[in-house]
Amino acid sequence: MNKQKSITSFFKRKEPENDTTPTNGDETPINGDETPINEDTNPMRTYSSIRGMSIIELDNVDISTLERDPGLRRPIWDYPVEKRNEIRRAYIKLKLYQPRLPDYPLSGPENHRRRFQSDWFNKFPDWLEYSPSKDVVFCFPCYLFAEPNARIKVFTSTGFRNWKKVNDGKRCAFLGHVGTGPCSIHKNAVLSFRTLPKQKSQIPNVLNKQNEKQIKLNRLRLKASIDTIRLLTLQGCPLRGHDESNNSDNQGNFREYRKVLATYNKDVAKAIRQAPYNSKYTAPSIQKEILHIISNKVRNNIRQEIGDSKYCILVDEARDESKREQMGLVLRFVDKNGSIRERFFDLIHVPDTSAATLKRELCVVLARHNLAIENIRGQGYDGASNMRGEWNGLQALFMSDCPYAYYIHCFAHRLxxxxxxxxxxxxxxxxxxxxxxxxxxxxxxxxxxxxxxxxxxxxxxxxxxxxxxLESGRGANQxxxxxxxxxxxxxxxxxxxxxxxxxxxxxxxxxxxxxxxxxxxxxxxxxxxxxxxxxxxxxxxxxxxxxxxxxxxxxxxxxxxxxxxxxxxxxxxxxxxxxxxxxxxxxxx
Structure with a gap:
């Protein structure tokens, strides 16, 4: 009588008796560093370790706060299936994480220490990533698209740190990872990496077959919504109203301003009047998405203004109307024309106002936009103890990482x-x-x-x-x-x-x-x-x-x-x- 197998046991595969390290075509270990990486302490898990378990539920993934450090981010296979392409597109938009540090940490035997070289970014610019937290490198396309059971997990989950294998001629570990054949795992991942961003714009056009007139009307409606949101945001006005139903006398600033805009242009009025129920571009979620896109573009422009120059941070925290502690970040820098600029960069919610929490949240924002902490040349805070503390204050924590980030208490506040x-x-x-x-x-x-x-x-x-x-005159005796x-x-x-x-x-x-x-x-x-x-x-x-x-x-x-x-x-x-x-x-x- 045959023993009945369960679904779980059917999908389980037998693990090899001896754990072997993935190799390249010449059977040379790819990760043969004398100081092995402990996978048990790695927060990422490979797909094979969870095959008999349920995938981690991440339905509320915030795309704007994805982890940039490849040594700390989750494996792509830990995300739900319906979220993976969205996560991939977000990471592709953020581009590769290639921090160029003044000095990389040493590793290997004491008699012959080696370290990562920033020149390798120039030799392998399309896929090489470096993790400052774990001093290892990863392959960006393979992380996003390689199968979980592929024999390249060293470049997708554990990380590679055997630097002596890099400049080894034809036996270079990086070249071995790329492979020589046209259908290697890496090259297939690179092909998927290049074609995924184009699918989002191609598939709707093929399936929906919208004509040029309908596309023009949709764009015109969207442009009207964007211009209205830009005007209201610039003036600091709220967007939504208490009653936005069709029978309401006042549907809120956004809808009412959009109606006024339509009265000055017949094409806009026609586009708004003939809008189908599923493409009006007036929903609160659409408004938030437009605001999010505008804020990202503003931050990107500020980041381009800063470039590689030094900068200062100005920080202050306060409670908003909903009693949530918010921290405002302002960047002060000298632009390419030699003019001093101060730009409001971000508003960050913090769970508490301790110096360690404030520094952690600030470092997350700066790292997300590739702003090196080593380039900070000034700190401006108020005189609170958590800010100006000589030993455990926020300014002391930044000074320990960057000795040139001098702290200055606001002169007007001190007065x-x-x-x-x-x-x-x-x-x-x-x-x-x-x-x-x-x-x-x-x-x-x-x-x-x-x-x-x-x-x-x-x-x-x-x-x-x-x-x-008294003397009379224009503006006198008000x-x-x-x-x-x-x-x-x-x-x-x-x-x-x-x-x-x-x-x-x-x-x-x-x-x-x-x-x-x-x-x-x-x-x-x-x-x-x-x-x-x-x-x-x-x-x-x-x-x-x-x-x-x-x-x-x-x-x-x-x-x-x-x-x-x-x-x-x-x-x-x-x-x-x-x-x-x-x-x-x-x-x-």
Whole structure:
């Protein structure tokens, strides 16, 4: 009686008793390095190790965050079947990973150490890849297209590091991998590598047989969607609305702007009106994809501007509206024309704000765009401990990898911190700003009081113009309003005091009217009376005039330090000038 076999046992193959290393045509081991690579520690698994198991489910693969390092990426056969061609096209678009490092690590016996040579990229530019994390090389087309049971896994999963076999004439391991015959495994993989990108554009044309008119209409609709998204994104406007149904009176900015665009062109209007249900190019997923393509093109242009030159990184993190911690990355560099450029490069979500996490996420973004950490020549952060820490801060971690990446704390931010610390040490100044906020809140808490304030100020300006105290002219005597002081920007304190002094008489008149108005509640009249007593007191007026003088000097320095082009020598000169002015105010003011 024959034993019934299960499906799993049917697909299992018998493993050889002795594990042999893949060889080339001359039976020479391809990976014969004296320091063998431990496959157990390799995060990638070959197909033969999972044949009796289910393929790893990766339905939510993010194409934009694929691993570039060939020593760390997953085998192509670990992805679901329906995802593999999409993953292959994404990797082909990213191109080969060929980092050119100043020095590659040594390996081999102690008496004859060898290392990888960057010149090999020029000899084998179409397939050779290098993994900095494992100091091994891989074949890019074979990784994407070679069968999992092929006898070249050393160039697809484990990696090759036997450098002495490279420059060995006809017995070169790289030439042995390529093969001499027209149907070698490598050459078949290269053929698939070259033909796959063309299939995506050929198959729809063959199957759908769209005529030129329909293609033109589709492109016109897509162009209208792209132009609308570019306009809204440039202006910082949201795309979608609360109700985008056909019966809605307001379908959101994207659809409404697209309708307006169609009114100025008959062809666009016809293309939008005759759009079939499956090619309108208005779905949220289409909008996100267009935004993603635009952002990638912007990053690629920035990367081309940088080229091989040195650059600086400017980083700051904050929470967005959804309470997610976001880290903004700005690159500062000198372009080909010798001009200093600052470009916003990426917005990265980080799970926490520890220095190690921030560095890891930054390195992932920089490596994805082939920006070498060794080319960093400056770091710009705030004064938080996780940023400026001398031993474990973000700047210290980058300095350990690149000793020329000097850290600079923002001069304007340091000036702001100094002003805050100095003002808090003087109790009368601290009380003044508290009283200033109270006065602004009392006057600005009611729209009726604001209207009365503007009317009173307009009557005052009219009177001063009639008696010749003010000069008329275009842009002169503009109607202002009270400004609130913000904690994050110390310059706003100066603007708040100046707006108060400019409308001092009008504010006093409004507060006197509120105090005598019986229609107001007792608490309102009490607050108005307290604010009026504060404003007419000598201490309040004296400190206000004093702070206008001091903060006026500091504001000139603060605005100068925030210029796009600045150098350390000029900044030190500005600081010395400001110190001299404040010292002169102390001695002779």
């Amino acid at each position: 702001q911190l100094s002003l805050v610390a100095a003002s808090r040490d003087v109790s009368i100044i601290h009380q003044f700003f508290s009283n200033l906020s109270f006065v602004v809140n009392v006057v600005g808490s009611s729209s009726k009081r604001l209207d009365e304030l503007h009317a009173t100020k307009a009557a005052e300006i009219k009177l001063l113009l009639s008696i010749g105290e 109607m202002g309003t009270l400004k609130r002081a913000g904690d994050t920007r110390w310059g706003s304190h100066l603007y708040s005091i100046q707006s108060l002094m400019k409308m001092f008489n009008a504010i006093v008149s409004v507060l006197e009217h509120v105090v005598g108005d019986k229609s107001c509640t007792s608490s309102q009249r009490g607050d108005a009376d307290g604010a009026l007593n504060l404003m007419v007191s000598f201490d309040f007026v004296f400190v206000a005039l004093l702070m206008v003088e001091i903060l006026g000097i500091a504001d000139v320095l603060c605005q100068a330090l925030q210029q796009k082009s600045q150098d350390v020598v000029n900044a030190v000169r500005l600081v010395s000038t400001s110190q001299a002015l404040i010292q002169g105010l102390r001695e002779n003011g």
